[in-house]
Amino acid sequence: MMDTYSIFREIADSWVLLAMFLFFIATVLWVFRPGSRDLHRDAAQAPFRNDEPGADMKEARQ
Structure with a gap:
């Protein structure tokens, strides 16, 4: 008789x-x-949806 580990191992393999x-696949x-x-x-452009042109320059000046 096989133990539980061996049975599960065969199923997993x-x-x-x-x-x-x-x-x-x-x-x-x-x-x-x-x-x-x-x-x-x-989906690739999602991080940039709320960006305004030149917003990074405005933050750098402040």
Whole structure:
């Protein structure tokens, strides 16, 4: 009879590894899906949305 550790170890070595690999592939395919370029560009510009041109120069003078 196998102990609990050995049973979980066999499950983790096979099925959980396969599930994590499939999750990784699905995530990569979702990120590079057609039409997501605009969403990624918008997310990349999020930190700069509230910036005003020349705002850093105004702060430097004060």
